[in-house]
Amino acid sequence: MKRMNSEERQLVGKISLSSESNHESHDEVTVMGWIHRIRKLKSVTFLILRDRSGLLQCILTPEQTEQHNLTLESVVQLQGRCVPSKNDYGQIELIARSVKILSQAMPELPIQINGASLEVQLDTQLEHRVLALRHPKEQAIFKIQAAIGDAFRSFLKEQDFTEIHTPKLVKEGAEGGSNVFKLDYFGETAYLAQSPQFYKQMMVIAGMERVFEVGSVFRAEAHSTSRHLNEYVSLDLEMGFIEHEDELMSLETELLKYIFQELSKNYKKELELLEAALPDVPSDIPKLKLEEAIVILKTQYGKTELEGDLDPEGEKLISNHIFKETGSDFLFLTHYPQRKRPMYTMPCGEEETHSFDLIFRGVEITTGGRRIHDYQTLVSAMQRKGLDPEMYRSYLEAFKYGAPPHGGLAIGLERLTALLLGFSNIRRTSLFPRDGQRLMP
């Protein structure tokens, strides 16, 4: 007997619509899925079955209904005939001949998932994440997230980048600062990588020239905000033989264009369901020196306390300002001061650096820039930051034997997804967010 599932359902649907009268046996199908809705009338039961491909109306007799405990979200297997039907869920319906419960759901669901939206607090959703994710809107978020990661890789592969996997257990990976998780590694202290920064640079220097990584990174920041996670997926790239950070900004512009094109081509349904509007990526994303942005914020918005960096409110204001002036959802802020950037950042003049942030809809989604590639300059930069070069021995060794000029950037996958979909809380775009309160599920 034919089993019907996903694409097959579409196929069987077509067969049943076109050839029902000729080949009745073709219409005998088996379908499996979750009970999404159920409506018991006197003479008939409407059971709406859900799987990853959508919903299907099934017709049961009162006897079939009584014989089973058909609770919402139970997984069932139905056998029967598909017949043409105009209903809310499609062009066919299944007349059940037999019903089998594969997994019985408890009668009381902690959250209702068959409404138009999940009408529960985010905390409750996250507590019952597996159930909450069954809602078609929640599924759509992670389809889109998977597509973003996929487009990131495809685009970079086309540009001859190589995918790498670098260690998350590190001794030297901590870039300084205290927001790092520590653990005992066979008697030594190890850290969880805050980023693949050192390792991606080392791979450029190791002759791969162009590398990217999609991997988990860890930040032990104790404060909880709506835009930070303690564990997230970083889309990292690093590129050798660049002459200016403009090349990185151009690359990111093309990359974002490509990602949104792919989404608009293949994920229309999901975007509509989430009422998300894809941004236009200008060929020339506006650029502002950080200092210029600070002056604008001070003179036009009365924001005076900024010093060498923007706070979240500053990012929002300058982003809106640029949107009003140019219509761009994106803004590159450039020339961050050395005192605010990590030691490996390439200096530009006495105070500034060859670095940038990308602001998208009011929030930073990328930090990038050129890196120091000269051994002595790097040692001096460490010393100026009060770091002991001996703590970075193996990273530094890479620069002793020929390191090309290079630079790179990183994009937080969850944050990009959240901003794209217009969510105010990044937890919505992490399957199992990790924050100060949450280590389960």
Next chain:
Amino acid sequence: MKRMNSEERQLVGKISLSSESNHESHDEVTVMGWIHRIRKLKSVTFLILRDRSGLLQCILTPEQTEQHNLTLESVVQLQGRCVPSKNDYGQIELIARSVKILSQAMPELPIQINGASLEVQLDTQLEHRVLALRHPKEQAIFKIQAAIGDAFRSFLKEQDFTEIHTPKLVKEGAEGGSNVFKLDYFGETAYLAQSPQFYKQMMVIAGMERVFEVGSVFRAEAHSTSRHLNEYVSLDLEMGFIEHEDELMSLETELLKYIFQELSKNYKKELELLEAALPDVPSDIPKLKLEEAIVILKTQYGKTELEGDLDPEGEKLISNHIFKETGSDFLFLTHYPQRKRPMYTMPCGEEETHSFDLIFRGVEITTGGRRIHDYQTLVSAMQRKGLDPEMYRSYLEAFKYGAPPHGGLAIGLERLTALLLGFSNIRRTSLFPRDGQRLMP
């Protein structure tokens, strides 16, 4: 001025070969790369430049040579004309007009990387990993590894699987056993995920039905072997609505076929360089019950101490046995006993399970099988293993509200790469291997 790099070099090479006499200005190019070899003659210096695309012969005058400290592995920028030439490295050579050192390499290299192979111990290679990886053979390993990961994803996407990212910081992820890294997570004890097992199952149950993940996993095994790493990349998949583990074995067979086809199509050069022979994947990979394998090993090979599992020697012997009998590099061992499998494994009869290992060239590369999807059965299975269900509260919750029958498998990326390339030590296929002695670089 045109910058030449990788594909561009090919292009410029062609222009220079075909149009040299007509458009002399086209031939003025800039190239950048590492000094791979250098041979100084009285009247001329041959400098062999290396970048990720290969090698290029460059001709310098004695004066140019003297003006610079042209140490091996220094990164240089050369400007000059490309002319046709028959040499060991290609069909063109560059007559340098100007030479600039971008990064000076120290004169003493800890390892020589311009020979036919790296003639140093693996330990020394790993100590100087960034330098060692510059050898074209080492580069080839990681090109192939990237391609394996990519093919894994492409194949599964075609089968309507969704990519997921699950947390590596977990509370419940430890499947039991002591080989788990612990850390302090804001006052709570967290573990590093040994696998995405629980989370990939939860995503199937959350309605995604078919999921995969390419991510880091962590095993705190103190013993060092040539086939284990303490951190590695796991290619994981999980699939709902299966009726038998045969479906998983068929899927893996097709998956492996696809991966090797992609390699054979696009990575001929790398495979030749590494003298690696791709295996044939039989459409029907031989299957043996574990108990049958143990009987064969006992009666035909005098191996008597095996009990419920194979040791590495047993895996090798039975793999060779099957290879001699059928010509297959692959072997599925099935029906592992319950006492040797994790609590979530679907039982088969009183003693056995619906599970399997895949042995490839004498080493296990996959463990897979059906999982228990019934809440009560799972609770009982935990109790039988002496585990407290309360420790798995959020994992268990997933099974309360309708869990489809499902199963999955995992492949270790480094191990698959090593076996494919015929390496006896898995450290060769990890960019920065983590073992009991190694947390740097």
